Structures are given as structure tokens and as C-alpha cells.
Amino acid sequence: MSQDTKYTEDNIRSLDWKEHIRMRPGMYIGKLGDGSTADDGIYILLKEVIDNSIDEFVMGAGKTIEISVQNQRVIVRDYGRGIPLGKVVDVVSKMNTGGKYDSRAFKKSVGLNGVGTKAVNALSSSFKVESTRDGRSKTAEFEKGNLVNEEELEETSRRRGTKVTYIPDESIFKNFRYRDEYIEKMLKNYVYLNPGLTIIFNGEKFYSENGLKDLLGDSINEDDQLYEIIHLRGDDIEIALTHSKSQYSEEYHSFVNGQNTSQGGTHLAAFREALVRTIREYYGKNYEASDVRKSVVSAISIKVMEPVFESQTKTKLGSTDMGGKLPTVRTYINDFVKTHLDNYLHKNAETAEKLQRKILQAERERKELSGIRKLAKDRAKKASLHNKKLRDCRIHLGDSKKERYLETTLFITEGDSASGSITKSRDVNTQAVFSLKGKPLNSYGLTKKIVYENEEFNLLQAALNIEESIEDLRYNNIVIATDADVDGMHIRLLLITFFLQFFPELIKENHLYILQTPLFRVRNKKETIYCYSELERQQAVNKLSGKAEITRFKGLGEISPDEFKHFIGEDIRLDPVMLDKDMSIEELLSFYMGKNTPDRQEFIIDNLKVELDLIAE
Template structure:
């Protein structure tokens, strides 16, 4: 066997943009098409906005303008503007940026100097313009390559920076910006930066009361057990209430303006200090789960030079606040102990409502404990022979693994459909949970039913969400049912289950409907899968004169060889979203209340359009 020469020629050094384009996941997490809030196109937008936010925090510019039309994104701030001699370097040279000088950016969001470089490298076109002291400078790039480095010109424009980019479709396939996700991101920015105005496509976002506004905007006031407790310190802000109807705990956590969706050291410390303070205030050793049951709360802290556990900064790893401040744990604990304790002493009515809620939770937990034990014993036996879950290797909690955000659980009906998905799935990131038939209608039932109903109990166990959403095993939960009336009904019953017992799964953007093709149109050279009548007509036109047309009646009819196309990189998912105008109670009674058969039929037929209220 010939020996391969190993010389200097074999050693290759990638330049900055090649590395980003070859390994985009290292810089922006997963790619996606925009159907999920953590898809890459939103991270690109976020990286650009983070720079504008840092300017606002430094006292420069109170307005950020964002325009998204089709695939083009424009972000304009009125900050100090990038120093004109450094415009090209800041967006195209690694380890170049103002944030390495920590005097200027003590608690900034984007700390690694990669942000706009990643946006530049992953965009088909990228333009940066800076205005300072009556002069402007622009540079234009394509796929990270400098195409036009314009000369400095005189201008009467207001100072600031404008970035215009179009994400590269060869990396982000069939992508689409969904305004619901963009708006949620922008709302978080204004909650954390009172006094900032963000103008998105003509709509203005502003917040006067920070995290208090966040809770009030995300909850129905009638569902609040008591008015929001709002506490502020130098580097910390907290808002707390309890829900009257929701079972589980709900947390919104932020570090330096970054939404840490996977929590971290600050959230762990906060949950712990909340329990300790409440126990000390009432002088009772209440169970932690009873104190936190139904809590809806938000925490934001500012840390010097934070360490995150991933490039997309969704989980804080730092244990220190920085400077001469104590550890994150001590700082949060001291703050909650002092301020929450003071609040409860001064507001006996709130303290009394909170105590009643804890006692109710304790009573319910004790009533459930027997059923829970039975269910767990049953589940243990069932798990030995449990054919329902075919698991994958990488889960959401594996933050050290690169593809953890791709972890997906498909919920399917019937053996044939789950068989096709199981055979064609990616065993690393895609798991399958198979339903026996139609799930139980859980509308109006108590949590007891989740343990008594074997299917729901096994589904809850598969997702690992019994205690809290923190241990959720899959980032994407995908309902994969046939597109007929029966499939729609199963879809509706599953959504009811999640709305009733785990609404935060929907609020946090984890629940989806799998779109599957209705038709296959092919000739000897090409096959096109069509998801609508319009797509079918276009395909027939393209493949004429006489293509073969097949209509798929159900998922079970699609062979594993074909199914791989619909759950691979071209997967089409419709996110299930909550309508802001409607409380969960109203929505459940609308969909699952005592309706006439005609109305039920209408709801089932219009389910996707109505519940998602997503696209149009």
C-alpha cells in the first residue's frame, strides 16, 4: 500500500469567513428555516441589534429602526457610529471590536467579537454604513468578501450605524422571518432597556416598567393571583406573581440583556433563594415544589464578562458577578432575602394570598402522591417493554454537544406512520413517540389524569417535564398526524393536553405541526413533492407533458425512502402559537367546550389556521 505524503501542503488554514461558512453551527447554533425562534436567521438579526443595544446602554441613541421585507433586513441605530477608519475591520476581522476595551463596555451583550462577522460571512449581501461628525463611510460585502470599500463622504445624516443584509439561501434553505418571533425578541429588548424605542416595520415597541411589563404582557390579568411584585437593584431586577390556573413553573431569565432560555447559574440561584426566603418569612419548612408551583417570574442580572455555555449564549456558566462583587449565588440570594422579605412584610394581603396558594399546592401534591407512585411503578414496568418511545442520542440538555438544539420528538399515530418515520429518521437527533389511537380529551380535567392515563404519563416521562420545563429533553415537539379529519382531531386533542397542563411548552415555541406533502408529481427525470394544490399545478406545468401524479392519503402510505425527504433538511414545520388576545382558559373552552357538532367540524377543519394564527 502506497504511503501518503504528509507535508506542509496538507496543512490548511481557513480564513475567518471560510471557517464561519463551513461550521456555522459553532457561531449561530442551528440553521433552520425560521419556523423556530432559535433558528439562525433570528440569531443573525440579534447579533446586529445587540450592537445597537450596547450603544443605547452607553447613552448613545434612544431609537433603533428595523425593517424586514421579504428576505432583506435593515437595522439602523442613532449611536456613535463605528469609527470610520475601522468600518471594514469591525465587520470582517476576527478579534476586532470596541468591546475588548472593557472600560467602554463593562456589561455588554456581545462579548466575543464574532457577532457581525458571522452575519457578514453568512449573508448573500451585507452592507454597513457609519455616520460620524458630518461624514459617512460604507462598505459592501457578498458572502463575507469585500466587494466595494467606498470613500469617506460629507453628509447631513444623523450619526449612527446602519446594517443591511440578506441571509444566504444556500445555508438557510427556504427561510422566512416570522414577525411573531421577531416581535417577541424586540419586546424582550425593550423590557430590559426602559427608555429605548424599537421601531419595527412602523410599529413601535417601548416599555416603562421593565420586567413588570413582561409578566403583564404575557399573562391575562385575571389569571394573576396577586399584582406583580417588582424589585430592582443595581445589577438585578425581578418580577414575580403566581398563576391561578397554570400548573407548572414559568421563568424568564436574562443576563446582560441576553435571554438565557436554558437558564444557568443565575436561575438556579434565584429558584433556590425564592424558596429559602418564603420559608423564612412564614417560618414554615414548605416543600420547594409547593412554593414554586404556578409561579410566573422573571429575573435579569448584569455580570462583568459573563461566561456562557454556548456561542448562542442561552445558558450562563459564570459563578462570579465580576469586579469586587460576590458570587452570582450570594448576590442573588442577598437581594431576594432583603427585598422580597421586605415586600411581603409591607404587603400582608399579597403574603396571605401566596400562603393560601402554597397550602393548596401542598394539599393537591399529597392527593396526587399515591396516584403518582402507582403511575411511576406502572411506567417502570411499561418502560421495560415500552415500544412507544424510540429515543435519539442527543437531547436538549446536552449543551456541550453541537446539535442539541436539533433534538426533536415526533408524536405519531398508528404503527405504519411511526414505522416510516422511525426507519427514515436521524437517530442522533430525532426520536419517535407512537400513540395507540385517539388520545383522551383532557379539557377541564385535573393533573390527576396525566398520571392515570398511561399514554399521557408516558408522554410526560418521555419529555421529562413532570417537575419543570428546565429538564425538557427535546427542543422541538412535532405532532405528525395525517392531514384528514381524524388526524386533525388527534392534533387538537394533543394541543389541548399541552395547553391544559404544559402551556409554557407552547409559549416557549417548542410545539410544531409537521407538514407532509399531499401529492407527488414525477416524470422519469425529476420528482416534486407538493404541499398544496398550487404547488401541484406548478409541478404539473413544470414536468409536462404527462407526469405521474400520486395523492398521499396518510403518512403510513409514504415509504421510509421517501419520508426521509420530509423530515430531513427540507422539513416543513408550522409552529403552534398562542393568540395574545385570548387567555388559555378562553382558548380551551373555544376549542374543546360544549360545541355543536357543526362547530366542532368547523374548528377541526380550520384548526391550523385558527390556532396558529401564525403566518398571514
């Protein structure tokens, strides 16, 4: 055995807490990213800090939280009790230290692992915590988790509470920028779940009087609500419910202990089951589950003692019981829905009638579709055996125990050359490719029948696995990768129309993106710079002063696989497709896909918040 392969005590190295977090950040915050997707690390860090302030509000201390995000510096200030002064350093820098281990103080809190603010501290280039209580305060400052300054107690007239200021470390979160839309959505969820709490973000106030009823009111236009939102509250449970007049799919917002469980879990499965059972019993008819739930828009929040989540980022509940002497999650939710929804329907005959008409309409549509559906499923099965359209990856969104499940991405490309470049340069673990044959159909105003009849849409739906429910979605990010020209723009629009028309919750839940690809390559013998705009091209030419060779990319197919891996690797640039909050999906669709108006391009740029400056080239 050679000397260098010996395994001795010297080989065993113990990492301290901050080194471990910095070396394996994915274990603590899911994924890094640059801020273009809602579950990128910079938002998880912000969430971890806010969670502590929320816990103070839940305990009855501090009704206001102030948040400022300017460029890369984040400040979160609450008016809670303040961290005990002797423990300020420990709470943000010693693992498994925190008040939440004393379950009397925090019976139904989410952050029980004692990691939250430690991860923020370790992953920030600068991190400062100030605690004020009983007229005295203490400050501690860190850099990358190392304590660099600690100020002794001092008398102060400042209001009690905790203030955390930090800047995420750019050597870990590369080229990141915050998107206010993602932060605002997170803060809205906090106020919906904590009526009476005020959050002020960069001067804008967020507040909710009616909890989940307000969430649904914000999510679905009043004109599109089939009946007035049903709002049910009980001990440790709150539910809001309506059906949409125009939407095909089911839409759910689910929460556990104030945590948005975007991937659902045992509580959401129980709620979907309880809804069907209660409605069947109320009408005395054995309706098909999918007919009852078609077009439902709903929110559920429960509180559980010591919840078990299926992933570190707590997006899917795995617990089967409520904790203590309470029944199982399933029984608890079923009993609550059975009693309260049944009572509501008995007292509100008009709602009950509208709901029954909606179920019968869904049943008719399903029967009309059943033959086509069967044919389409058989076709999709056959196609998947030799499906050249989908080149799948190894990890999927449902594999929440695997570290990289949040990175799973499906690229939708046009033409063989672009598909070929992406396929050859992708990461086969987390990136899949779906190839389109030219322009997809304009699905505006068409019924769900077309999804089954049109082979391309049917195979895309099958690849995403979203026919029954968005809960089964196989990829976290769906990325439209088309050329930056007029044809590419048109294909983007047709695909966005398809998702808006049949699966709008994919856009509402921030799963749909446009891939930015470079317009120019500027290089000399020493350096190559890829430029995404005319301005970046100018800057690159100035930087490489002298004789720079400039190449203009006309289509994705021109970019070699070796180059392509730069644009879909860690430097990937994605533009999220977001809905405009002042417009319903119906208005959106009819405005820009109904009549071929000259306003279309201007409208898209204003309302879908996708930076389309590339198209102007």
C-alpha cells in the same frame, strides 16, 4: 506507505475567517433552519446586529432603533455613536476586532467574542454597513464576506449612527422565510430589558416603561394573576413575580446582560432556590419547594461581568460569580431576594395571605396525587425498560456543549405504520419518535391527576422529562406528526389541549410544532416533486408537462421510509403552534374544547396560527 496517504505540510490548510464560518456555521449561530423555529439561524443573525445597537443605547447613545424586514432583506439602523470610520471594514470582517474588548466601554455586554457581525457578513449574499459620525460617513459592501466596494469618507448631514443592510445567503439558509411573531417576541424582550428604548419594526413601535413588570403583564392575563405583580429592582438585578390562578406549571423568563437565557443556568437555579428559602423563612414553615413554586410566573434579569455561557448561542449561563469583587451569583441573588421579597411581603399582607393560601392548596393537591404519582412513576420506569412507545435519540437538549443540541426533536405519531416510517428514516442522533395508540384522552377541564392515571400522558410526560420543570426538557422541538385528515386533525387538537392544559409554557416558549407532510407526489421518469397544497400540485404538473404520474397520499403510513427522510431532513416543513396574544389559555381551551361548537375549526385556524389548509383537502 502509499504516496496518497502521506501526511505533509501540503495537507494542512488554513481557512480564513469567512471560509471557517461558512464551512461550520453551527459553531457560530447554533443551527441553520428555514425560519420556522425561533432559534433558527436567520433570527440569530438579526439578533447579532441588533445587539450592537442595544449596546449603544446602554452606553447612552441613541434611544431609537429602526428595523425593516421585507421578504429576505433586513435593515437595522441605530442612532448611536457610529463605528469609528477608520475601523468600519475591520469591525465587520476581522475576527476578534471590536470595541467591547475595552471593558471600560462595555462592562456588562454579551457580545464579547468579536464574532457577531462577522458571522452575519460571512453568511450573507450581500452585506452593507454605513457609519456616520462627526458629519462624515463611510460605507463598505461585501458579498459572502468578501469586500466588493468601499466608499471613501464624505461630508454628510445625516444623523450619526450605524446602518446595516443584509440578505442571508440562500445557499446556506435554504427556502427561509421570516415569521414576524418570532421577531416581535425578540424585540419585546429587548424593550422590557431596556426601559426607555424605542424599537420600530416595519412601522410598529415597541416600548416599555416598567421593564420586567410589563413582560409579566404581557405573559399572564390580569384576571389570571393571583396577586399584583411584585416588581423588585436593584443594582444589576431585576425580578418580577406572580402566581397564576389556573396554570399548573412553573414559568420563568430569564436574562443575563440583556440576553434571553431560554435554557436558564446558574442564575435561574439560584433564583428558584432563593424564592423557596425566603418564603419558608417568612412564614416560618418548611414548605415543600414544589408547593411554593407551583404556578409561579416570573422573570429575572441580572448583569454579570464577563459571563460564561454553556453554548455559543448563549442560551444557558454557566458563570458562578458576578465578576470583579462581587459575591457569587448564588449568594448575590439569594441575598437580594431574601431582603427585598421579605420586605415586600411584610408591607403587603394581602399578597402574603393569598400566596400562603396558594401554597397550602398546592400541598393538598400534591398529597392527593402522591399515591397515584408513585404508581405512575413505577409504571413509567417499568415501561421505559421495554418502552415501545419511545424510540429515543442520542443527543438531548440538555447537552448544550454538543453542536446539534438545538436540532433535538421528538415526533409524536399515531399508529404503527406512521411510527415505522419515521423511525426508519429519522436521524438517530437528534430525532426521537413517540407512538400513540389511537386517540389520546380529551384532557380539557381535568386535573393533573389524569396525567398520572392515563398511561399515554404519563409516558409522554416522562419522555419529555417535564414533570418537575421545563428546564429539564429533553427535546427542543416537539412535533405532532399526524395524518392530514379529520382524525389526524382531532388528534392534533387533543394533544394541543393536553399541552395547553398542563404545560402551556412549552407553547409559549415555541417548542410545539405541527409537521407538514406532502399531499401529493408528482413525477415523471426524470424528476419527482412533493407538493404540500393544491397550488403546488398544479405548479408541479405544469413544470413536468406531459405525462406526469400523480399520487395522493392519504396517510403518513403510505409514505415509504426512503421518501419520508425528505420530509423530516433538511427540507422539513414545520408550522409552529402559537398562542393568540389577545386570549388567555382558559378562554382558548373553553372556546374550542368546551362545547362542540361549529365555530371550533374557524377559531383554531384564526387563533392557533397553524396553517391548516391541509385539512380542507
